[in-house]
Amino acid sequence: MSTTDLLFELGTEELPAGEIDSMVTALYEGILNGLKDEGLPFAEAQYFSTPRRLAVLVRGVAVKGPDIQRSVVGPPLSAAQDSEGRWTKAAEGFARKQGVGPDALAIVEEQGVARIVAHVSQNGADAEAVVPDIVARSVMAIPVSKRMRWGRSRHEFLRPVQWLVLMLGEQTLPLTLFGLSSSNESRGHRFHHNSAVQISSPAGYQEALRAAHVLCDADERRNLIAEQVSALAGPSESVALADDLLDEVAGLVEWPVALRGSFDERFLEVPAQALISAMKSHQKYFHLTDTTTGALLPAFVTVSNIESRSPSEVISGNERVIRPRLSDAAFFFSNDKNTPLASRQERLGSVVFQHKLGTLLDKTHRIAKVASRLAAQMDADAELTQRAAELCKCDLVSEMVLEFPELQGIAGSLYAAHDGEPQAVAEAIQSHYLPRFAGDQLPCSAEASAVALADRVDTLVGIFGIGEPPTGSKDPFALRRASLGVIRILIERSQPLPLNELLRYAFEQHTAELAPDTVETVLHYILERLGNWYDDAGIHISVVRAVLATEGTDLFDIDLRVKALAAFAQTDTAEHLAAANKRVANILAKADSLDGTGVDADLLTEAAETALLRAMTDLDATIGPLLLEQQYELALGHLAQLRAPVDDFFESVMVNSDEPAIRLNRLRLLSTLRGLFTRVADLALLNPTME
Secondary structure, three states: OOEEEEEEEEEEOOOOHHHHHHHHHHHHHHHHHHHHHOOOOOOEEEEEEEOOEEEEEEEEEEOEOOOEEEEEEEEEHHHHEOOOOOEOHHHHHHHHHHOOOHHHOEEEEEOOEEEEEEEEEEOOOEHHHHHHHHHHHHHHOOOOOOOEEOOOOOOEEOOOEEEEEEEEOOEEOOOEEOOEEOEOEEEOOOOOOOOEEEOOOHHHHHHHHHOOOOOOOHHHHHHHHHHHHHHOOOOOEEEOOOHHHHHHHHOOOOOOEEEEEEOOHHHHHOOHHHHHHHHHHHHOOEEEEEOOOOOEEEEEEEEEOOOOOOHHHHHHHHHHHHHHHHHHHHHHHHHHOOOOHHHHHHHHHHOEEEOOOEEHHHHHHHHHHHHHHHHHHOOOOHHHHHHHHHHOOHHHHOHHHHHOHHHOOHHHHHHHHHOOOOHHHHHHHHHOOOOOOOOOOOOOOHHHHHHHHHHHHHHHHHHHHOOOOOOOOOOOOOHHHHHHHHHHHHHHOOOOOEHHHHHHHHHHHOOOOOOOOHHHHHHHHHHHHHHHHHHOOOOOHHHHHHHHOOOOOEHHHHHHHHHHHHHHOOOHHHHHHHHHHHHHHHHHHOOOOOOOOOOOHHHOOOHHHHHHHHHHHHHHHHHHHHHHOOOHHHHHHHHHHHHHHHHHHHHHOOOOOOOHHHHHHHHHHHHHHHHHHOOOOOHHHOOOOOO
C-alpha cells in the first residue's frame, strides 16, 4: 500500500491563549475521524499550535484506501419475487439503490427467512479526492467561543484567517475556505520573519518554521519557557512555575525569550498574594521567592515574543507597565485598612447572593447560626467561630477584592489581623474557602472547618431548595465542589456528625420558601458523590453501595465502614457470605409479614438450624461491643464464622416447611441472620468480581 504524509495548517491573527488547545484538539480529532470514516489508514499523527496557527500532521496516510466487498441484505424473497419467479419492483428498486442490476441479486436465508442480497464492490477512497472535504468539515466543526467577521466578507471565525496550507506529500491539494485558497506557503514569526515560508513536504514542516523563528510544538515552547525562566533565578531564589501560567504564556508566544525585571521594594508592604495576582493575572509574569524564608522578592520574569537587540529596553518597558498595577494594589490595601472589617458587614446587604435567597448579609446571618451550632459538635471555640462566621464575607465589598477577586478570604484575614481580631478568627476567614479543588488543603482549624461547612451546606440547601440543581454542563454555584468539600472536611478531619441533622438545621435558617424534600435531595446528592470519592481511592462502587444501604448519614462512620468492607471484600469468605446474604434476601422478599415474636427455639427441629441460632447468638454478643467502638474490620472478621453454619443450614434445612409454624420460625431465623449480615453493610450488594 502506497502511503504519504498529510499536512494542514490554518493561519490566523493572534488567537486567545485559553482557546488554542481545545481548538487544535478538535481539528486534530476531526481530521483523524474523517480519514477513518473514509477507510484511509494512517501510521501516526500529531498537532501543532501557536498564537497564529493550528496545524495537523498525519504520517503514513494511504494514498488510496483498500477496495471493500460488502453484502447488503434486502427485503424478504416473498416480496422480491412474484409467483412466477420474476423480480418485483421492490427488488428492482433495491438493486438500483445498491448500484447493481437485478441479475446480480442472490438469495440467502437469514434467521429462517429467505431474503435477497446484493454483493457490492466499493472502490477504496482516493486520499487526494476526499482529504479537502475532510479538512473543510473539520475546520467548520472547531468550537469557538465567539465568531467574528472581517473585511467585507461574511466569513466567520474566532479571529481573521490569513492563510491555508494543505499538502499530501509534496503535492498541494486544492481547498477554499474563508475566501482563501490553499498553498504550500506558511508564514514566519510576525517580527523576526514576516514573510512566506515554503513548506517543501509535510515532514519538513516543523524545521521550516523553526528556521523562521516559530516553535510550532506547544510542548516544546512550554518546556523551553520553564527552562529559561528557571535559569533566571539566583542561587537562593525560587521561581513559581505555575502550570496554568506556563500553559497561558506558551499560548502567547511563538519564539519565547525570558527576561528578568524588578520593582520597588516598597511594594513588598502590600500582601504578597495581591502582588502575585497583579503580576500573574494581569501581566503574565512569573514571581520569585527567597528559598530560605519563602518571602516574595521584588523581581519578576516576563516572557517576550521577540529576541530583542536591546533587551534592557524590553525589561524597562515591562517594569513601567507593572508599576501602576502594583501601585493600585498598594492603594487599595492602604485604603481598605482605614475601615474596620466588621463595619463592612452592613454593606453586604446591598449585594445579592441569589435573588430568591437574599443578600450576602442574609447568607452571613445563616452561616453564623449554623457554624455556632457546629462549634459545639466539632470542639471549636463557640465565640471565635461565631465571630469568624460574621466576618467571613466582609472582604467581598473591599476595594482590594473588588479589583482582585482571587484574594477573597486572604484580604479579609489580613484586615481582621490589622483590626486586632484574634488570630484564630483571621485564619478562619481565609481558610473557610478551603478546599477549593481536589487535593487542596483543608481548613486550618476546628473553627474554620465549622464556618466552611456552614457556608457550603447553606449554599447546597438553598440552591437545591429553589429548584436549581447543577446540570451536566452548568454548575454556577459550584455545588459539586461544595459537596466534595463537605465530604472531605468530615471524613479527613475524622469528624463524627449526622449529616441529615446538619442539613435540616441549615434548611430551617432559610426564610425563602424551599421545597419540602430539600434535605433528602441534598443528602442523596452528597452521598452520590461518595462513589467518585472512593473510586479515586480504588474502592469499588459496590462496597460504597453496600455501606450506604445501612442508611447511615455520618460520613466519618461511613468511611470507617467502607474501608473495613473494602479490605474484607478481598477475602473468599466475603464472596461466600455475599452470595448467602443474597439468597437470604431473596427468600425473605417472597415471604409474608414476619411481625411478631422472634425465633422460637422450641420449634427448631433440625440440628443445623439449632446450630445456626447458637452461632448467631454468640456472634451478636461478640460484635455488639465492636460496633459501638466502630471496630468494623474486626466485626466483619467475626462474621466470617457464620460461613460454616449457614452452609450447613441451607444444605440440611427446608425453609418452606409444610407446617406453617415451622416455616414462619425458619423465616424469622433467616430474618435475624440478615440483620446480623447488615450490621456493618448490606453484604448482598457486594459485587463478587469487584472489577
